[in-house]
Amino acid sequence: MTISPFDSAMLGNLFADAEIAALFTDDAQIASMVLFEAALASAEARAGVIPEASANRIADVCREFRPDPATLAAGTANAGVPVPALVKALKAEIGGDDARYVHFGATSQDVFDTGLVLRLRDAVAIIRRRTRKLIKALIAQAETHRATVMIGRTRSQQAVPTTFGLKAAGWLAPLVRIDHRIDTLCADLFRLSFGGAAGTLASIGDKAIEVERNLADELELPPTDMPWHSQRDVLVDFAAQLTALSGALGKMGQDLVLLAQSEIAEVQPGKGGGSSTMPHKSNPVQAEMLITLARFNAGQLGTFAQSQIHEHERSGASWLLEWLTLPQMIMATGAGLAQAVDMVPNLKVNADRMAANLELSRGAMLAEAATFALAEHLGRDEADKLVKDALARSAASQSNLFDELPKLTDVGIDWAKLRDPANYIGQADDYIERVVTTARRAIKDS
Known part of the structure; x- marks a missing residue:
């Protein structure tokens, strides 16, 4: 047995769900984080925070950038989150002066949570x-x-x-x-999750709210009142x-x-x-x-x-x-x-x-129905006693409750109708x- 039956080759068809699982693979997680980085660059360029040419370069690379998850493992273990390693790899792929605008003003949690x-x-x-x-x-x-x-x-x-x-x-x-x-x-x-280092977006300065609004628009995720x-x-x-x-x-x-x-x-x-x-x-x-x-x-x-x-x-x-x-x-x-x-x-x-x-149950499951029908004629206490007596006789003789009830009373009740479960x-x-x-x-x- 694997550590989790959800991703077991043997038990997976019993526990797993391929359509849901596809959303929680390493590759899917990376793709969602890369999407955030591309959207962030575009949002910041629209606000004039970073050059438009740099945002275009970042977007172009992000469209095809899918690093092997294994290459991020060491960095993830060191930082406790895969984002720093991902950003480093993305910057290396972009190269040049444009790379310095990747992840500009964001923090790892912004990327991970929005992803x-x-x-x-x-x-x-x-x-x-x-x-x-x-x-x-x-x-x-x-x-x-x-x-x-x-x-x-x-x-x-x-x-x-x-x-x-x-x-x-x-x-x-x-x-x-x-x-x-x-x-x-x-x-x-x-x-949207976007707050910067400690939830103040101080790193982006007076354009922070505009960038937040642009990023929300890019990802079709409305912002919250605060990070x-x-x-x-x-x-x-x-x-x-x-x-x-x-x-x-x-x-x-x-x-x-x-x-x-x-x-x-x-x-x-x-x-x-x-x-x-x-x-x-x-x-x-x-x-x-x-x-x-x-x-x-x-x-x-x-x-x-x-x-x-x-x-x-x-x-x-x-x-x-x-x-x-x-x-x-x-x-x-x-x-x-x-x-x-x-x-x-x-x-x-x-x-x-x-x-x-x-x-x-030989009619016993309709004892309540019999009690309420009799109560209309005898009162609840007497009806309850009569039905219990009939149940005792039924149990002793293995007979049906509704064969015993008419023997104990002559009240005018349609016993045949009452004994039909469909009528109750x-x-x-x-x-x-x-x-x-x-x-x-x-x-x-x-």
């Missing part, structure tokens, strides 16, 4: 695209199974009837809310939304693993995984992955949140902690979404098994309609 934001912009686009695709798939499941009655389970025990459509709506609703929160967060997340070198709350908020999204997927995965158990067998989720010794098994691998990735991100969030604690104007230690955690959290979220998008449209829902499982699903259809309507509106407006 991160540029890649986060692409990563969020991928995440939101997949989330909306999953939302559409769950809308379809919720609508298809509006009337597919199944047992509802609380604390892992049979409770009262529900529908698979409502269960799917329960997986859907959080995704809509989280997608909206991520969309709202983007206005704060996709911001955010040591203000990491938005990144922590983003990580929290990744965790919430993974958690929503994990909850769905956990439900599906339980519904796929041999003794329940109400849903078969996704592609079954085989066993090395038991050919009859079809393990719910995709659903299990959702659980694993959700738990991983939940653990990582606690670590990542500590990166918010900076000392004074900048912290090396807290900054490095982000590098260890955030890319993996994004990868886990992307991988979970990819698994879910592949799995949900192909869920095999066994309505016959759901109906059979509804009969396992409450407002399930209304709730499905609310969730689906909200979800449709959300993906239409996005």
Whole structure:
């Protein structure tokens, strides 16, 4: 096993996400930093801070400049960040007097953080695209199974009837809310990082604000009210939304693993995984992955949140902690979404098994319905006592609750209608309609 399963040749197809991973390679990171340096030179030339000819030379070299990441390794280890080594290599490539205008007035964190934001912009686009695709798939499941009655389970025990459509709506609703929160967060997340040595931009003098405005325009990243070198709350908020999204997927995965158990067998989720010794098994691998990735991100969030604690104007230690955690959290979220998008449209829902499982309690899961029906005639306390007596008789004789109830009372209740689980699903259809309507509106407006 490699240090990280995310970049393992053997485990990568299980944990990794090639589309997200491409944004967090050394080459992608270098490309984003080089883009910043080219944009900075252009922004400064527009403000008259550096010669236009030098900015053009820097831009021309940056278009093709892609140093081997290994050549930056020694400098990175020495400085604790790859930017000084990158700038040195870029200056050497440019040569002449123009080279002295590379990285003019900026600091390493400006380059690194803005490069991160540029890649986060692409990563969020991928995440939101997949989330909306999953939302559409769950809308379809919720609508298809509006009337597919199944047992509802609380604390892992049979409770009262529900529908698979409502269960799917329960997986859907959080995704809509989280997608909206991520969309709202983007206005704060996709911001320029540009503050110079200690967040004052003193090195650029009285043209600093103009350069900042030009740089924001070049990169299509608005500036913040002040440089955010040591203000990491938005990144922590983003990580929290990744965790919430993974958690929503994990909850769905956990439900599906339980519904796929041999003794329940109400849903078969996704592609079954085989066993090395038991050919009859079809393990719910995709659903299990959702659980694993959700738990991983939940653990990582606690670590990542500590990166918010900076000392004074900048912290090396807290900054490095982000590098260890955030890319993996994004990868886990992307991988979970990819698994879910592949799995949900192909869920095999066994309505016959759901109906059979509804009969396992011999009517006991409708005891609440019987109690409330009787209470209209007898009062709640007497109704409760009568139903408990009927449940005891049912358990003793292995009979159905609704065969025992008419023996204990002659009140005018349509027992045949009451014993049908489909008649005790409450407002399930209304709730499905609310969730689906909200979800449709959300993906239409996005």
